[in-house]
Amino acid sequence: MENITFKLDGRICTAEKGLNLIEAAKQNGIFIPTLCHFKHLNPLGSCRVCTVNLNGRSVAGCTIQVQEGMDIEVNTIELLDTRKAILEMMFVEGNHFCPSCEKSGDCQMQNLGYETGIRFTRFPHLFVDRLVDARPERIVINQNRCIKCKRCIEEVKTADGYNVFSFTERGNSTKVSIDYKQEAKLSEIEAERAMQICPTGSILVKGKTFSKPFGDRQFDLGPEGKLFSLDKIKKHRTKNKKKRIATTSLAGCFGCHMSMLDIDLGLLDLLEVVEFNKSPLTDLKNFTEHCDIGLIEGGCCNTNNIEVLREFRKHCDILVSVGECAIWGGLPAIRNTFPLEECLREAYLESMTSEEGATIIPNHEDIPKILNKVYSNHEVVKIDYHIPGCPPNANHIWNVVKHILFEEEYSIAYPEFKYD
């Protein structure tokens, strides 16, 4: 086999002629992230996460076969941002509720989210109602999580050569559909393989989902020693001797507050240098002083949430969204794919526990009004920083706070940066 040389980010590399760029780069120690590329499969070029510059033109890396003299850029600022943006598009296009997903921790898309350091998406979430289809024999297809990478379409075939999956519809309604008749022919092992090649949690095999406990999952620990630097966050300087912190939980579950307490005795050290103002921890209902930092748990699902959030914006220099709900709605936002009317009917009029003939949806001028959907906090006020996780790790929360308020530099360890 003939070896050729080519340039990757200015570095001279060698590989077998005609080898796929993703593999060739890997052999030369350069990682090009991709979701649709899968070993021997024909280049699919569908996810576009691997977009690189080839001789100045942008192309999907997985569609390149390396040739002598190629000049390829992988990690320019523009490309890194494009890659991140494409992943963000995937997150907003589907309904990726990591905390409630069976594949969480083993999900390649989620892992790339960590790799590229996505804390929140620049795009607003689209919240399209998508089908969860459990009719097939062994497989459950969850369209909420599908990124249309085409891996399953190309790879999963029955023993007698029929396709099991195929795209249907087009445009923004394109989805992967399953052929029930062909699916029934799959053996347990074949079905499990389909689940494995899916880079997200879109293909699941009934009874085989929660196989690994937390901590043992593929991407739980990540590359050893990898840190997420916080050097991009602006420091906040005040003259206050003791820094003031306010916290609140909007449409959240208080889980993030529980997590804040998880530094155990560290809390005592913290209290030496900070004091809490309005917060469930102090039970102060109103701001008594202007604060340096406000930690917001939960998103906005009713008018009161909006008021509280605006009040926080007014009284705090820095606002931090803590946890998935604050960042993009999180679990309460599951309702965003349904009309409000359907949700309220289900809750008050047609549920199993509602009284027969109930016609009243609770409302009173003193009760906050329910918004048409759950909003993320940065759709309502300016948010200075986002801490992902459900809940975020305690160290993650306090390291960010300490980084902002004090002189020292802090960073986040890989296992502390999670969406679940």
Place this chain on the structure above:
Amino acid sequence: MERIHLLNKLWEYQHQFGYISKKAISEISILLNVSAIEIESVISFYHFFQKNPTGKHTIYLSNNIISELKGFAEVKTAFEKETGCTFNELGNEEFSLFETSCIGLNDQSPAALINFQPFADLTPKKVSLIIQKIRNGENVINFASKVKSKIHFIPTNNKAVIFKPYEIGTSIKEGLKYTPQQIIDKISKSKLLGCGGAFFEVGYKWQSCKNNEADAKYIICNADEGEPGTFKDRALLQHLPGLVIEGMILAGYATGAREGIFYLRAEYQFLLKELEQQIKQFHDKNLLGKNIQEIEGFNFEIRIQLGGGSYVCGAASALIESLEGRRGEPPVRTWSATKYGFKNKPTVVNNVETLAYASRIIELGEDFFLTIGTPKSPGTKLISISGDVAKPGIYEIEYGTTIGDLLSIEMSQATSPYLVQVSGPSGECLNTTEFNRKICKEDILCGGSFMVFNRNRDILQILRNFMEFFKEESCGVCTPCRAGNFILTEKVKKIQRGLCTQEDLDEIQQWGNIIKLSSRCGLGKASPNALIMATEKFKDYFNVKIAPNNGNQNVEFDMENAIYEFDSLIKDTQL
């Protein structure tokens, strides 16, 4: 059955039953020996294939932007009122109503296809008459509109190329005096550019197909004119179909291909009969078939393939996928079509207009052609003008004509033009300072669509129409195009609601560029063009839209809209 006949098979069912049933899908899948979902996947890709029963009359009303500005809403309401059906639902036994993107009748909009027969210049009154006639049992074929577009302009001083007297067979007879290589040399010398929108050199394409040895080669005429606002191919097929067929035959002669395929967009199937008759005439005159004009071994056949309704199939690579009976997804390309095209054989895909020019060049000589136009783009170009002009229709213009000329009193007679969209939504938008720009390779090229909007038109409405179009017509394979155009559409809607900040405009630029950089095919790479350009070129318009900064760090948030649903629900359920 071969897979390449799948689209025809689907049309058989669609025409006969008005939809393609589950049973039909399973029958076809057995014939082709593939899983049923694969057939369903093809059906659901194409706009005109229905999976559920439709009424005896299917009505497709064009929702393109010109139509929207010329009374689409009233016509739509009239259709709903007269038929008792709702748009984009299944309808009743008699009628089904659907919206569709541009049907190539922009000079006569609003227009609709009823059982694929054209009905143009619609008004509520006209709609009521049409429905009345249908209810009286009249066949739509008998009272469909005559939609032959007017040719408003032909260059003077003997500079016309296309719209000249035509006699069947002239170009072929002239062409057969030369060897195939000489034909290609003539075309190359003429610097003819593809007229579909990509402006690829035609001579180069033919040469490379000729050079690639193979046991079969194909000439494909791309009559999938999907770019909103263009209708010059349709007009050409109505005025001079012979010229196009001769171009195909000459291309076959030059490259060594023996089979031509006419890929006709589904919207134009009312032209089918005429085209078939034309082809028959060519056969009768020994211009098609075996040993054409007594040249031993020069055989050429043409068949017509009907598309299924998909914009992206206008791109050569997607068109080939579609011809092969698959979804029209532009594939990852490692080879050009002139090497591995249709059925993996060397294939030339040329636009309708390109082929017409090719035959004229052979007929009139490349030297004549080179005397017209500009150095880099000799000859003339067909432009379809629509919108706020007094004379919408077809214009054959010499390359080098300015935008201003096109809008002038001598030509289209535009009324206070404000925004001109050249080459359709994927092209460029121009403001009034650019009307001195010339249509030619040296300045700005025009694929055929030329839409004029006056001062009273709302730019956001135009942009939203364009974005909705791309959102719907994206093939759905790659993330940036599928999700990105959806996201941008939502952005435009947000600005329309009055929630616009400078940040939103900046984000349109940034996000649009990401889509352009990373999309898989030309559709995605061009889709944000109009939006990006409009925000740059119409700063005055957008500056007024930006909400005044309220001085604090609250983001624009529409509380009224957020609680509207709850309030109205409470109002409805209480008391």
